[in-house]
Amino acid sequence: MITKRMLLWLVFVLVLVALPPLATVLGQTYYIDLVRRMLILSLAAISLNLILGYGGLVSFGHAAYLGIGAYSVGIMSFYGVASGWLQWPLAIGASALVALAIGAVSIRTSGVYFIMITLAFTQMLYYLGISLAEFGGDDGMRLKARSQFTGLVDLRDPVAFYYLALALMLFSVFLVYRIVNSRFGMVLRAAKSNDARTRAIGFSPYPYRLAAFVIAGAMCGLAGALYANHTNYITPGLMSWQQSGDLMFMVILGGMASTAGPVLGTFVLLLVEEVLKGWTEYWQAVLGPLLVLSVIFFKRGLAGMFYKPDA
Amino acid sequence: MTWGLVFEQLLNGLQYGVMLFLMAAGLTLVLGIMNMVNLAHGSLYMVGAYLAVALTGWTGNYFAGVALALLCTLLVGMAIEVVALRTLYNRDHLDQVLATFGLILFFNELVSMIWGRGAQYASLPVWLQGHIDLFTGSRYPVYRVTILVVGLLVAILLWYVVTRTRLGMLVRAGASNRTMVGALGVNIKLLYTVVFGVGAALAGLAGLMAGPIYAVQPGMGELILIQVFVVIVIGGIGSVRGALVGAIIVGVVDTLGRAFLKPLLGSVISPPAAEAAGPALASMLIYLLMALVLAVRPAGLFPARG
Numbered sequence: 117m118i119t120k121r122m123l124l125w126l127v128f129v130l131v132l133v134a135l136p137p138l139a140t141v142l143g144q145t146y147y148i149d150l151v152r153r154m155l156i157l158s159l160a161a162i163s164l165n166l167i168l169g170y171g172g173l174v175s176f177g178h179a180a181y182l183g184i185g186a187y188s189v190g191i192m193s194f195y196g197v198a199s200g201w202l203q204w205p206l207a208i209g210a211s212a213l214v215a216l217a218i219g220a221v222s223i224r225t226s227g228v229y230f231i232m233i234t235l236a237f238t239q240m241l242y243y244l245g246i247s248l249a250e251f252g253g254d255d256g257m258r259l260k261a262r263s264q265f266t267g268l269v270d271l272r273d274p275v276a277f278y279y280l281a282l283a284l285m286l287f288s289v290f291l292v293y294r295i296v297n298s299r300f301g302m303v304l305r306a307a308k309s310n311d312a313r314t315r316a317i318g319f320s321p322y323p324y325r326l327a328a329f330v331i332a333g334a335m336c337g338l339a340g341a342l343y344a345n346h347t348n349y350i351t352p353g354l355m356s357w358q359q360s361g362d363l364m365f366m367v368i369l370g371g372m373a374s375t376a377g378p379v380l381g382t383f384v385l386l387l388v389e390e391v392l393k394g395w396t397e398y399w400q401a402v403l404g405p406l407l408v409l410s411v412i413f414f415k416r417g418l419a420g421m422f423y424k425p426d427a
Numbered sequence: 428m429t430w431g432l433v434f435e436q437l438l439n440g441l442q443y444g445v446m447l448f449l450m451a452a453g454l455t456l457v458l459g460i461m462n463m464v465n466l467a468h469g470s471l472y473m474v475g476a477y478l479a480v481a482l483t484g485w486t487g488n489y490f491a492g493v494a495l496a497l498l499c500t501l502l503v504g505m506a507i508e509v510v511a512l513r514t515l516y517n518r519d520h521l522d523q524v525l526a527t528f529g530l531i532l533f534f535n536e537l538v539s540m541i542w543g544r545g546a547q548y549a550s551l552p553v554w555l556q557g558h559i560d561l562f563t564g565s566r567y568p569v570y571r572v573t574i575l576v577v578g579l580l581v582a583i584l585l586w587y588v589v590t591r592t593r594l595g596m597l598v599r600a601g602a603s604n605r606t607m608v609g610a611l612g613v614n615i616k617l618l619y620t621v622v623f624g625v626g627a628a629l630a631g632l633a634g635l636m637a638g639p640i641y642a643v644q645p646g647m648g649e650l651i652l653i654q655v656f657v658v659i660v661i662g663g664i665g666s667v668r669g670a671l672v673g674a675i676i677v678g679v680v681d682t683l684g685r686a687f688l689k690p691l692l693g694s695v696i697s698p699p700a701a702e703a704a705g706p707a708l709a710s711m712l713i714y715l716l717m718a719l720v721l722a723v724r725p726a727g728l729f730p731a732r733g
Contacts, residue, residue, distance in 0.1 A: 168521075174520060174521045174524070176524065221718060221721075221722065224725070225721060225725060227520065228458065228464060228520060228660075228664060229660060229721065229725065231464065231520060231524065232656050232657075232659075232660050232717075233660075233717070233718065233721060235653065235656070236653075236656075236657060236660075236714040236717050236718065237714070237718075239653055239714055240710075240711040240714045240715070243707060243710035243711055244707050244711065246707075246710070247703070247706050247707030247710065248707075249703060250703075357649070357653065361524075361525070361528045364521070364524070364525060364528075365525055365528070368521070368522075368525055398536045398539065398540050399536075400532040400533070400535065400536040401532075401533055401536035401537055401540060403529075403532055404529040404530060404531070404532035404533030404534075404536065405529065405533055406529070407525065407526070407528065407529030407532070408511055408526045408529040408530060408533075411515075411518075411522050411525050411526040411529070412511075412514055412515070412526065
């Protein structure tokens, strides 16, 4: 049976697939770049939604994994390893390891303490990035060449890169959808809605939360590897707390704990940013109050306008 | 490395510590009593610094400028509370973080629109520009001593108000059980606005005192804000005493780490390696400290709630 929600997804995907040829014909190749950035950051937002939306873990440091993924690619490229088959798994693995370390300590705390400790760990990584003089320090480093996937896809071709980003984004939507509807996801969501009852029926939330935290970190590491290739440039700013805040916003704006929410939120936030930037130099003076208003009045997010959120 | 230098850096650390305390005192009360995560506290620090520069220039008198800036920051703080934050008290921390994150963007851009993106120069009156001789033989800026003294005076005043007055009693009661305080017939809304306004004025005081030492520029508040959160978490949320102890610890550890970690490491590992690792480790030191404190005492050193 085709539901309204599936129909909306179908239209959305069709538009995204049709965009590169259309933009090329119209001579507006800039939009391929813009939407590719949206797709990559959507991937990061989707990963955050897994722990924030479904797991109830308010991580204020998710940008850390974006940075680790990007730096993994950059540092390997710096030492002459150009193969994406090596770079990207390393980016994912490194992010997962760091997420395991951060999560193992942080998830023992809760509430404000959890927010602050995840923020603190990401600040540590941010300052580590700044002090890496060999890899550009504060100014960041240029990626020598985009990751090479010989035989599969050539990332120097903007359209091919676009479709790879689209495919990975859609795959991650599917992955998170499967995770949260599995037994594992049920426990994760149960622990969010009532910790005590979850314990009472015999589940210890800690390992489930930690596993979700690591999966989200690994996915965001992949987004970081993509992002490094997208901008060809890696800066510590990727790990700044503003970036973490932006990611959180994408999830909330779109609608927490919904399949389409993070994607919708990312697209809308970046579009609004783009429009405001074209309009005034002081675009953040307009964006800031918009964010405040959306938090106060828009509790269920954009996805809530189309259909009821999953959880 | 001489003991004179260590003493001087220790004074710098204390001076930075009392400034962190001025920020932390307001923030910890807002967090403790209203259960509200307010990222925009750093914006009030910035607003205080900018207003002091502008109003000192306008009035031509340092004291008048400072007094007016404090008053205006207090009013700005109360206005923020009434307009935006009041609706957020009953929301979860996530909404509060995001809404106040939006406020930061707004205030940073507002300040850039009015004063430009470059750094402002905050001048000092002549009598604050000199140096005093320390017993170690080195000279120390009068201004930094002034900050230290003002900060300690404010700490004593706060201690008096919080522990010896009726208002302070309500504040402490609010931090341990706000529902009960409301049930006993206290106008908790008014208490919130007053506490928030005083916290804002303290943040403004920290900002305007920081102006002549650090750069007065958009975004100056965020750098200190994150350190202030570290202070609060170490000290224990809602505890003014914890904020003071935490602030002094963080101020001293951060300052001494930046000054001496590199030479200390250099005597253990090779100098080039210390050159690279020293500054990185120094910036991370307070976050490591916080992780350590949370691991041993998850509610901070002086938890306010029983």
